[in-house]
Amino acid sequence: MISESETPAVTPLLTVEGLKASYDESIILRGIDMVVKPNSVVALLGRNGVGKTSLLRSIMGLMPKTEGDITFEGQSIRSLRSDQRARMGLGYVPQGRDIFPNLTVQENLEVSISISGKAGRERLDEVYELFPVVKEMLGRKGGVLSGGQQQQLAIGRAILTNPKLLILDEPTEGIQPSIIDQIEDAIHLLKKRGNLSIILVEQYLDFAKAASDEFYILDRGNVVLSGESEELTADVIGKYLTV
Numbered sequence: 001m002i003s004e005s006e007t008p009a010v011t012p013l014l015t016v017e018g019l020k021a022s023y024d025e026s027i028i029l030r031g032i033d034m035v036v037k038p039n040s041v042v043a044l045l046g047r048n049g050v051g052k053t054s055l056l057r058s059i060m061g062l063m064p065k066t067e068g069d070i071t072f073e074g075q076s077i078r079s080l081r082s083d084q085r086a087r088m089g090l091g092y093v094p095q096g097r098d099i100f101p102n103l104t105v106q107e108n109l110e111v112s113i114s115i116s117g118k119a120g121r122e123r124l125d126e127v128y129e130l131f132p133v134v135k136e137m138l139g140r141k142g143g144v145l146s147g148g149q150q151q152q153l154a155i156g157r158a159i160l161t162n163p164k165l166l167i168l169d170e171p172t173e174g175i176q177p178s179i180i181d182q183i184e185d186a187i188h189l190l191k192k193r194g195n196l197s198i199i200l201v202e203q204y205l206d207f208a209k210a211a212s213d214e215f216y217i218l219d220r221g222n223v224v225l226s227g228e229s230e231e232l233t234a235d236v237i238g239k240y241l242t243v
């Protein structure tokens, strides 16, 4: 029988160690430690303004000033630019989706393919399968889609870049329940296919709990609790997340 101590440790996909970040004089992150395992979904939770988006932006190399280290597939990425991080396999869907409103859905997808090349084009069918509405709306301008459709397009576009880590900032914000369900299904399907981990910032706790394996709760720039998502009980939610 193999004892627990002999089980080989899983090498994390992403490790954040002692991460501090600030905007000008205001310190936003005060020493964050976080691990994302391969093929896992991590929910990042916390009340408004505690630093969740800033942590995502730090991982993507978009914060003006950071200290500490961020390792991706065993390599420090802290000094890499955001485009270099993207090429290593970090895909980011910011809050508000960031699609091109004046381009058609197809053109929005082509922008991703122009970066990812053939490998991206080969994933188009997968995106259409995950989000059929994206295929139905190919000729429409991005700006006329509903919020939920834009979110599906934004996630689809990120998938075309073949990310190993997909970072989603509030994917359910302002979206109707039926589309939230489709996004949850897509997360489960993507995970099942393997080779992808996801970090999602989420205010909608039922979704966060159902979609994720592990959670981290932030408060004023610190991790105050982390664990397996099934441990997200009403007590925990009441103590750390209720406004």
Ligand SMILES: Nc1ncnc2c1ncn2[C@@H]1O[C@H](COP(=O)(O)OP(=O)(O)OP(=O)(O)O)[C@@H](O)[C@H]1O
Pocket: 023, 026, 028, 046, 047, 048, 049, 050, 051, 052, 053, 054, 055
């Ligand atoms: N560009 C900026 N310049 C200065 N301060 C900023 C900037 N962006 C965010 N902040 C501040 O940093 C703090 C953390 O913001 P952040 O967006 O990371 O929090 P959050 O947990 O994602 O909040 P929310 O749930 O409201 O999106 C907030 O106090 C916010 O006002």
